[in-house]
Amino acid sequence: MNGRDPEGRPSTPLHVPVLLETTLDLLAPALDREGPSTVVDATLGLGGHAEAVLRRFPRTTLIGVDRDPDALRRAGERLAPFGERFRPAHAVYDAIPEVLDREGVASVEGVLFDLGVSSMQLDQDDRGFSYSRDVPLDMRMDPGESRTAEAVVNEYPVKDLAQIFRVYGEEKLADRYARAVGTAREATPIRGSAELVGILERATPAALKSRGHVGKRVFQALRIEVNRELEVLERAVPAALDRTSTGGRVVVLSYHSLEDRIVKRALAARTVSTAPRGLPVETDETAPTFRMLTRGAPKAADGEVERNPRAASVRLRAAERIRGDPRTA
Ligand SMILES: C[S@@+](CC[C@H](N)C(=O)[O-])C[C@H]1O[C@@H](n2cnc3c(N)ncnc32)[C@H](O)[C@@H]1O
Structure with a gap:
């Protein structure tokens, strides 16, 4: 099946998850380890990123959030072979805390946001x-x-x-x-x-x-x-960071400057010290709780953009929690 971008151009091959390998590599240190782990895919869509996460990290359970019931249904069919390791949730992503409470999960090792509309939504007249x-x-x-x-x-x-x-x-x-x-x-x-x-x-x-x-x-x-995309995103990124455990990672793919600005600000609020300038010592209250994993906002390589036009406008940002685990708060 071929897709189209919003201008009606073919976007072949369809449903290629954007920056897939980079996203998996960013999540790997948090998920490639002994014992079970949990990832929230806040924008499940057709489950492209989700399937790759579930394949590569066999001890990971993925909670897949989407506000579109049709996306959840289709992704559910695709991810059925993973059984209980895939947990669907119909929700707007600023409700991540409620979704996790419902699932009985205090904190997670990874969160992925792949913002915007899916090619399926664009394709359906x-x-x-x-x-x-x-x-x-x-x-x-x-x-x-x-x-x-x-x-x-x-x-x-x-x-x-x-x-x-x-x-x-x-x-x-x-x-x-x-x-x-x-x-x-x-x-x-x-x-x-x-x-x-x-x-x-x-x-x-x-x-x-x-x-x-x-x-x-x-x-x-x-x-x-x-x-209400931007106001929801303003709440969702801090909510996701709040529920990320130490060593856990949050990866965000944005597609226009308004989204990227919100993400940049939300991550900056956790990755820089809040100590007043000139204060000689950092306290637990003022020290950053996350560190940035990306410099600036990397874009997709030319090769990927050729294969997947949606990647042309992507901006990637990712951060890792370094202190203040929510389980000990
Ligand atoms: C770009 S697609 C995700 C594609 C997915 N990563 C994949 O590989 O198939 C974005 C999805 O996020 C969903 N979405 C967008 N904003 C949302 C929000 N605020 N809350 C929940 N889902 C949202 C859309 O319905 C859409 O299905």
């Missing part, structure tokens, strides 16, 4: 993520939730739409696009992605028509708003 095919404006990662992109586009005040396009889409034409949407919806509600793209196209000055697909940033913004 009825999920409404595509701006290159005419699909209903939905974009909910969990179809059980109530707010759709159609509701955002038709019901939000124009000034809120402008703010969303500007902040979540980093869209320079945010005000202009929001006004155009506001005018268009006065006649009839905007229902489909092609209609929205048409409105954006007509509102784009000729000189700016060549800067990539007109829907790219606006659709990203709508997706983030519909799923």
Whole structure:
């Protein structure tokens, strides 16, 4: 089966987990050891990373979290051969503490976040993520939730739409696009992605028509708003770090600068000393509890990007707990 990226280009081969070997190598020191260990895959998706973790680390149990019930069902079929070593959890990833409490797990040796939408979600027209095919404006990662992109586009005040396009889409034409949407919806509600793209196209000055697909940033913004992606991530990374045991590792793959900034800040809060400048001694309270495992935010190698276009925008960050094990807190 071939996949498509949001612009409709084939993304073959499908479902290749991004930075797979690097991710496994980063987790290895925490999982390649005597005795059982637990990993949370906070973004299970189709279970590509999860399957590789379960294969490579035979003493590891993996708790696979996803807010999309369809992803959980498909990943569940794929991971069935691992029996009790795979534990599915339908949840938004800021609920990792509740998921672990339910599983009776105090702390874990690894957490993986592979952020964003899956190729399966992009491929399914009825999920409404595509701006290159005419699909209903939905974009909910969990179809059980109530707010759709159609509701955002038709019901939000124009000034809120402008703010969303500007902040979540980093869209320079945010005000202009929001006004155009506001005018268009006065006649009839905007229902489909092609209609929205048409409105954006007509509102784009000729000189700016060549800067990539007109829907790219606006659709990203709508997706983030519909799923409250950034505020959930702000809570989720600290929650995951809190439940990571000493020697345990947290690996995050982000795909745009807004996500990466949140991850960078959350990791920095634990990896630098909080002692006032010039204080000669570090105390247990001020010493960093994690150390960074990555320098900057490494990207995928050219070869991987050729094989897997989704890897083109990835930024990797990872950290290891060095003190303050949650089990002794
Ligand atoms: C990029 S895919 C993960 C792909 C996976 N690593 C693989 O190898 O198959 C991201 C998945 O995370 C899920 N997801 C995104 N945000 C989430 C959140 N806040 N809570 C739970 N799941 C989320 C999406 O539904 C999607 O299935």
